[in-house]
Amino acid sequence: MRSAHTVHDVRAAEAALMARLPEGALMQRAAAGLAAVCAGVLGGAYGTRVVLLVGSGANGGDALYAGARLARRGASVTAVLLSPGKAYPDGLAALRSAGGRTTADPAAGEELVRRADLVVDGIVGIGGRGGLRGAAVPLARAAAGSGAAVVAVDLPSGVDADTGEVAGEAVRADVTVTFGTHKPGLLVDPAAGFAGTVHLVDIGLGPDLPGPAVQALQHADVAALLPVPGARSDKYRRGVLGVAAGSARYPGAAVLAVAGALHGGAGAVRYAGSAAREVIARFPETLVSTGRPSQAGRVQAWAVGPGAGEDASARVALEDALASDVPVLVDADGLRHLKGLGRPARGALAGRTAEVLLTPHAGEAAALLDVAREDVEARRLEHVRRLADAYGATVLLKGSTTLVAAPGGGPVRANPTGTGWLATAGSGDVLSGLAGSLLASGLSAFDAGSAAAYLHGLAGRRAAGRDGAPFGAHELAGELPAAWRDVRGAAH
Ligand SMILES: NC(=O)C1=CN([C@@H]2O[C@H](COP(=O)(O)OP(=O)(O)OC[C@H]3O[C@@H](n4cnc5c(N)ncnc54)[C@H](O)[C@@H]3O)[C@@H](O)[C@H]2O)[C@@H](O)CC1
Numbered sequence: 001m002r003s004a005h006t007v008h009d010v011r012a013a014e015a016a017l018m019a020r021l022p023e024g025a026l027m028q029r030a031a032a033g034l035a036a037v038c039a040g041v042l043g044g045a046y047g048t049r050v051v052l053l054v055g056s057g058a059n060g061g062d063a064l065y066a067g068a069r070l071a072r073r074g075a076s077v078t079a080v081l082l083s084p085g086k087a088y089p090d091g092l093a094a095l096r097s098a099g100g101r102t103t104a105d106p107a108a109g110e111e112l113v114r115r116a117d118l119v120v121d122g123i124v125g126i127g128g129r130g131g132l133r134g135a136a137v138p139l140a141r142a143a144a145g146s147g148a149a150v151v152a153v154d155l156p157s158g159v160d161a162d163t164g165e166v167a168g169e170a171v172r173a174d175v176t177v178t179f180g181t182h183k184p185g186l187l188v189d190p191a192a193g194f195a196g197t198v199h200l201v202d203i204g205l206g207p208d209l210p211g212p213a214v215q216a217l218q219h220a221d222v223a224a225l226l227p228v229p230g231a232r233s234d235k236y237r238r239g240v241l242g243v244a245a246g247s248a249r250y251p252g253a254a255v256l257a258v259a260g261a262l263h264g265g266a267g268a269v270r271y272a273g274s275a276a277r278e279v280i281a282r283f284p285e286t287l288v289s290t291g292r293p294s295q296a297g298r299v300q301a302w303a304v305g306p307g308a309g310e311d312a313s314a315r316v317a318l319e320d321a322l323a324s325d326v327p328v329l330v331d332a333d334g335l336r337h338l339k340g341l342g343r344p345a346r347g348a349l350a351g352r353t354a355e356v357l358l359t360p361h362a363g364e365a366a367a368l369l370d371v372a373r374e375d376v377e378a379r380r381l382e383h384v385r386r387l388a389d390a391y392g393a394t395v396l397l398k399g400s401t402t403l404v405a406a407p408g409g410g411p412v413r414a415n416p417t418g419t420g421w422l423a424t425a426g427s428g429d430v431l432s433g434l435a436g437s438l439l440a441s442g443l444s445a446f447d448a449g450s451a452a453a454y455l456h457g458l459a460g461r462r463a464a465g466r467d468g469a470p471f472g473a474h475e476l477a478g479e480l481p482a483a484w485r486d487v488r489g490a491a492h
C-alpha cells in the first residue's frame with residue numbers, strides 16, 4: 001500500500017522528528033536520497049551537466065545539497081537562482097565549496113537547461129501555492145523542451161500537493177523524488193500526470209505520521225482482498241450478483257456488465273431486464289429474466305443502471321434494487337434516475353441497511369453535485385469526498401486516476417493501474433459488473449470499488465499491449481482472468 005499525507009500532517013511529523021534530531025539532519029537525508037536517484041538517472045554523475053532550478057525555500061535547499069553531492073562525484077553543476085537573495089544559504093555554501101556554480105540570470109539559465117543532461121526542479125515543494133510564476137515559467141518550458149531528464153524535488157513545482165490540482169504552469173518531471181511519504185497530488189490527477197516515476201525516500205517520518213489522506217493499493221493488497229473459493233464453497237455461498245442493465249436501445253451494456261460480473265468472484269449472475277435474450281445468447285451461464293429486480297430471485301448484491309435508458313422501467317429497477325436489503329451499485333443511467341428521485345440527496349438512500357456504491361464519471365458526478373464538469377476534473381479528490389458525504393454512499397469516481405471514497409471521511413483510494421486506453425465505449429459497463437460481483441462476494445463497497453478499479457486498469461493495460469493499441473470493451477473483459485492471475489501470482 002502506498003500512502004499519501006497532507007502538507008499539514010507532513011509538517012507536523014517533520015517538526016516532531018526534527019525536535020529529536022540534530023539541526024539539518026532531515027534535509028541531509030533528503031538530499032542524500034535525491035542525489036542517489038539523480039546519479040542513477042544519469043547512469044553515474046561523472047562528466048555530466050546538471051542544472052538546479054532553485055527557489056526561495058527548503059525545496060531549493062534540498063536541490064542545492066544534492067547538487068553539491070553530485071559535484072563532488074564529478075558532475076558540472078550550476079544552480080539557477082530564482083530568488084537570488086533568498087536561496088537557502090547553507091545549501092548555497094555547500095554547492096560552492098563542492099565546485100558548483102550559480103547564476104541569477106534567467107536567460108543564461110535557459111541556455112544551460114537546453115544543454116543539460118539533468119535538470120533538478122527545486123523551485124517549490126510543499127510550500128508552493130498556485131502555478132509557476134515569473135522566470136520559473138520559461139525555465140520549466142525549456143526543461144520540458146530539452147533532452148534533459150527532469151527530476152522534481154518532493155513534487156513537481158506548480159502542482160498542488162494536497163488537492164492534485166494544477167492551476168497554472170507546472171514542471172513536467174520524468175522522475176519525482178519525494179520525502180517521508182507520498183503527497184496526495186502525486187497519486188491523483190491531474191497533478192500525478194506531471195510527476196513521472198515517483199521514488200519515495202524514507203527520512204524517518206513514519207512513526208510521527210497519522211493515517212493517510214490518500215492511499216494506492218498494490219498487487220499484494222488487492223490479492224488479499226480478492227475472494228477465493230474454498231472446499232465448502234458453492235455458487236450461492238460465493239455470492240450471486242443481480243444485474244439490472246441494458247435496454248432495447250442499449251442491449252450491449254447488459255452484455256458487457258454481465259461479462260464483467262462473470263469475472264468478478266460471484267458464484268452466479270442473475271440478469272433482470274429487457275436484454276435477457278442478448279445476454280443468454282452470449283453468456284449461457286447467466287440466469288436471466290425479463291421482469292423487475294424484485295421478481296428475479298435472491299441475490300447478494302445488485303448492479304443497476306448501465307445502458308438502462310431513461311424510461312420508467314429503468315427507474316423502477318433502481319427503486320426495486322434500493323428497496324432490497326443487499327448492497328447496490330448504481331452506475332450511468334441509474335445515477336440519473338437517482339438524482340431524479342426528487343428527494344433530498346441523502347433521502348434517496350437513507351434507511352438502507354446495506355451499502356451503496358455509486359460509480360459516476362466526471363460528467364455524472366457533476367450532475368449529481370450540481371457543479372460544472374471542469375470543476376470535478378480539476379479537483380477530483382475534493383469532489384469524490386463531497387459526493388460520498390452528500391449521498392451517504394461510497395463513490396467511485398471514474399477517469400484518469402479513478403478515486404474511491406467512503407462517506408464520513410477516512411482515506412480516499414487512488415487507483416494506480418489505469419490507462420487512457422480504457423476510455424472506450426462500454427468499459428464502464430464492464431467495471432460495474434466486476435465491482436458488483438465483488439460486492440456480491442462479500443467485499444465492502446470501498447474494497448469492491450478499489451479492487452475492481454485495480455483489476456479493470458490492469459486488464460486495460462493488458463488489452464492495450466506493451467506498445468499500446470485500441471481495444472473494445474468485450475476484449476477488456478476477456479483480459480480480466482489474466483489480471484486476477486497477475487495479482488494473485490505476485491502475492492505468492
Ligand atoms: N521541513 C523539513 O524538515 C524538510 C523539508 N524538506 C523540503 O522542504 C520543502 C518545503 O520547504 P518550504 O516550507 O521552505 O517551502 P518550499 O521550498 O516548498 O516553498 C516555499 C517558498 O516558495 C515560494 N512560493 C510559493 N509558491 C510559489 C510559486 N507558485 N512560485 C514561486 N514561488 C513560490 C514561497 O514564497 C516560499 O518562499 C519540502 O517540499 C521538501 O523539499 C526536506 O528537506 C525534508 C525535510
Ligand SMILES: Nc1ncnc2c1ncn2[C@@H]1O[C@H](COP(=O)(O)OP(=O)(O)O)[C@@H](O)[C@H]1O
Binds near residue numbers: 398400401421430
Ligand atoms: N483518461 C483516462 N485514464 C484512465 N482511465 C480512464 C480514462 N478515461 C476513462 N477511463 C476509464 O474508462 C472507463 C470508462 O467508463 P465510462 O465513462 O462509464 O464509459 P462507458 O459508459 O462508455 O462504459 C472507466 O473505468 C474510466 O475510469
Ligand SMILES: [K+]
Binds near residue numbers: 059121157
Ligand atoms: K519541486
